[in-house]
Amino acid sequence: MINIIRSVILTLIGLGPLATLSIVFIVTMIASPGPDASISIYIGDNLINSEELADAGDDVQDVINDIFVYLSELNFSLLSLTILMALGWSIYSHYLNIDAPGKAKVYAIHWVIFSGIFIALVAGILFWWTQSNAYRAEQYLSGGGKTQIIIGSLVFYVIMYYVGVLLGTARFARSSVLLANKLPGGF
Amino acid sequence: MKNFIIGIGGTGAKCLEHLLHCCSAGLGPQNLWVGMVDQDEANGNVSRTKILLSKYMNLRNSLRNESGHDLAKDSNLFKTNITANNDAVWLPLKGADPTLEEVINYNLLKPEVKGLMDCLYDPDELKQNLSEGFRARPNIGAAAMLATTSNEDDPFWSQIYKAIDAARGGEEVRVFIISSIFGGTGASGFSNIARRIKQIQKEKNVTSNFHLGGALMLPYFNYEVPEENMEGELYAKPEEFLDQTKGALEYYAKLFEYDKIFDQVYVTGWDPLAKLPNFKMGGNLQNNPPLFPELYGALGALKFFSEDNKINDTQEIFHIGKNESNDILWSDIPNVSSNLNSKDSLSKLIRFAFSYNWMYGPALIGSWSKIKKYENENWFKRLVYKNTYNNDTKACEVGNEHNQEVITSMKEYCQDVLTWITDMQYSTVANTDQKMDLIVFDFFSYVQAKNTSTRVTIKEKLNAAEKNQFNTLINDSKNLKLLNIMSNISYKKINRDQKGLGVFMDILFRSCEQ
Numbered sequence A: 001m002i003n004i005i006r007s008v009i010l011t012l013i014g015l016g017p018l019a020t021l022s023i024v025f026i027v028t029m030i031a032s033p034g035p036d037a038s039i040s041i042y043i044g045d046n047l048i049n050s051e052e053l054a055d056a057g058d059d060v061q062d063v064i065n066d067i068f069v070y071l072s073e074l075n076f077s078l079l080s081l082t083i084l085m086a087l088g089w090s091i092y093s094h095y096l097n098i099d100a101p102g103k104a105k106v107y108a109i110h111w112v113i114f115s116g117i118f119i120a121l122v123a124g125i126l127f128w129w130t131q132s133n134a135y136r137a138e139q140y141l142s143g144g145g146k147t148q149i150i151i152g153s154l155v156f157y158v159i160m161y162y163v164g165v166l167l168g169t170a171r172f173a174r175s176s177v178l179l180a181n182k183l184p185g186g187f
Numbered sequence B: 001m002k003n004f005i006i007g008i009g010g011t012g013a014k015c016l017e018h019l020l021h022c023c024s025a026g027l028g029p030q031n032l033w034v035g036m037v038d039q040d041e042a043n044g045n046v047s048r049t050k051i052l053l054s055k056y057m058n059l060r061n062s063l064r065n066e067s068g069h070d071l072a073k074d075s076n077l078f079k080t081n082i083t084a085n086n087d088a089v090w091l092p093l094k095g096a097d098p099t100l101e102e103v104i105n106y107n108l109l110k111p112e113v114k115g116l117m118d119c120l121y122d123p124d125e126l127k128q129n130l131s132e133g134f135r136a137r138p139n140i141g142a143a144a145m146l147a148t149t150s151n152e153d154d155p156f157w158s159q160i161y162k163a164i165d166a167a168r169g170g171e172e173v174r175v176f177i178i179s180s181i182f183g184g185t186g187a188s189g190f191s192n193i194a195r196r197i198k199q200i201q202k203e204k205n206v207t208s209n210f211h212l213g214g215a216l217m218l219p220y221f222n223y224e225v226p227e228e229n230m231e232g233e234l235y236a237k238p239e240e241f242l243d244q245t246k247g248a249l250e251y252y253a254k255l256f257e258y259d260k261i262f263d264q265v266y267v268t269g270w271d272p273l274a275k276l277p278n279f280k281m282g283g284n285l286q287n288n289p290p291l292f293p294e295l296y297g298a299l300g301a302l303k304f305f306s307e308d309n310k311i312n313d314t315q316e317i318f319h320i321g322k323n324e325s326n327d328i329l330w331s332d333i334p335n336v337s338s339n340l341n342s343k344d345s346l347s348k349l350i351r352f353a354f355s356y357n358w359m360y361g362p363a364l365i366g367s368w369s370k371i372k373k374y375e376n377e378n379w380f381k382r383l384v385y386k387n388t389y390n391n392d393t394k395a396c397e398v399g400n401e402h403n404q405e406v407i408t409s410m411k412e413y414c415q416d417v418l419t420w421i422t423d424m425q426y427s428t429v430a431n432t433d434q435k436m437d438l439i440v441f442d443f444f445s446y447v448q449a450k451n452t453s454t455r456v457t458i459k460e461k462l463n464a465a466e467k468n469q470f471n472t473l474i475n476d477s478k479n480l481k482l483l484n485i486m487s488n489i490s491y492k493k494i495n496r497d498q499k500g501l502g503v504f505m506d507i508l509f510r511s512c513e514q
Helices: A002-030 A038-047 A050-055 A060-095 A104-131 A136-140 A143-168 A171-176 B009-024 B044-063 B111-120 B123-127 B138-147 B155-168 B185-203 B238-258 B292-305 B342-364 B368-374 B378-385 B401-429 B464-472 B482-491 B501-511
Strands: B002-008 B031-037 B081-083 B173-180 B210-217 B221-223 B264-268 B274-276 B316-320 B445-447 B456-458
Touching: A002 A060, A002 A143, A002 B482, A038 A060, A038 A143, A050 A060, A060 A104, A060 A136, A060 A143, A060 A171, A104 A136, A104 A143, A104 A171, A171 B378, A171 B482, B002 B009, B002 B155, B002 B185, B002 B292, B009 B031, B009 B044, B009 B173, B009 B185, B009 B210, B009 B292, B009 B342, B009 B401, B031 B044, B031 B155, B031 B185, B044 B081, B044 B401, B044 B501, B138 B185, B155 B173, B155 B185, B155 B210, B173 B185, B173 B292, B185 B210, B185 B238, B210 B292, B264 B292, B274 B401, B292 B316, B292 B401, B342 B368, B342 B401, B342 B464, B342 B482, B342 B501, B378 B482, B378 B501, B401 B445, B401 B456, B401 B501, B464 B482, B482 B501
Parallel strands: B002 B031, B002 B173, B031 B081, B173 B210, B210 B264, B221 B274, B264 B316
Antiparallel strands: B445 B456
């Protein structure tokens, strides 16, 4: 059990830097930064379809609060999923039946499948948020904005997940995670 | 504290075999000198113990070397520093094919003494070739042992003299003798050697710091003697064991009543007797299996050597034997002391032997080109690579000859451990109503009861299903799996004094407990 707790702590350390950025972003969105804040300007210039808004007689400031809520909820979902999946793998890696030298590599397939499921879930959430009508704010986003959100979030959360599992995978299972066996033996 | 143990005869040698395994499991004292007494030097049991003793000492020396591989002081693996003479066995009668007649110079005796000898020994006994022991004739053994001089120049006796000198110098010294009460060499040697030691103690005027203990094995096995070709032969007859024992016990009762020879005596018996399938009169074919009661003798010795064992002035006699039930369990094995749990230590050693022999040993055997496929695995990187890396050559030297020698020696020793426990469990209860449930062995070994030289064969390789039975290897509630061992070796803390392969060996040993 102590080894699992150790893995959980290391996973959280691995997730920490990017998760902190994500949390700061979510909090900022919830706090609704003013129209002059650089994040508001960036969203207005790059994510929102200003022309369509203008045709409808609205401007960016009318919808930006909806966008803030939208982005905070999206990132909260992705962050929660990433933390859960990274912790899930780190704990699960202790129960992989690696009982002999050389056997850890066999379990790389488990990691690939697990990670594939994670990426699929992230992609699914992003698709749900950006391509469906479930959220009203989605209609204000431009095509380029949606692409930025999808690619940016995917890369960001997959990196966060990878760093988390890189550090948190059970020592004896490291050969099943890409490059994890390059970590020092005593780490 | 200095400790000395003397195993007399075949039973004494077999008890030492158990004791050596107990010492490698960490149940022994810090240091121990081991000696054996047997006129039948080629005896299979004595040879087996001699080989095991040599393996123990060589492996321990290799793994407790501060400039090479070091398990470090705190490790319980091969804890006891065992020493022995170049030839660990003392032959009371030297020379080729000695007879009692020659030993006592029968032909030169005065007629009246000759007459006395004729009353005590029949002509067959006087002319019996004693190169294969005293054939369960303690009267022959006693005369032969008393006829030999036990002087300081003899390598065996010089150790006893040194022990007594050390006691005179203020050091605590404990000497322990193990033998059977019903054989030839053991029965004759036990009291005679003990009394000779006491005599030396008195001559040297040593009154304190010196303690003598002994373990007497009452009959615990028998065998069927084939009827053909036995006429006129002198040999140990199992039907005489009980009568011999009765006589010997009466003798000891009187001896102990009037003279305090021993500080502590451990007496072990067993009923029903184990039934051995093979009868051999002596020599290298007399290779009897290890039996459970002998473990009691060995544990008695270790209890005697334990620092917790406070020896008082009165002569103490402890006895142990089979419990009422016919089931022999781990709970029947007594602890050596309050902080040395026999069951935990032995089960750890057996798990270590299994996991080393089939899981980790094979991964470490061979040249670097074969081994390097594990170089990125955590256990290898942390425990082996780093500790066998040569900064001068900038290479991991685990595949080098000097390291391979240690790795293969340990594999051989692990096979000895597995053979020992399997043979003991099988042979103690075979053909009796008893049941021994210490380990499950049928998935890793074959037993051929009639084959004395290789009664137990350890499988060279195990398939995945057999390896998965590791969690049932020891009959306890721990359910320790090979996965747990792998996990443990990846996380157990390395003692900073450990070096070389000592790091891996100790961590694997410690990983075999939950």
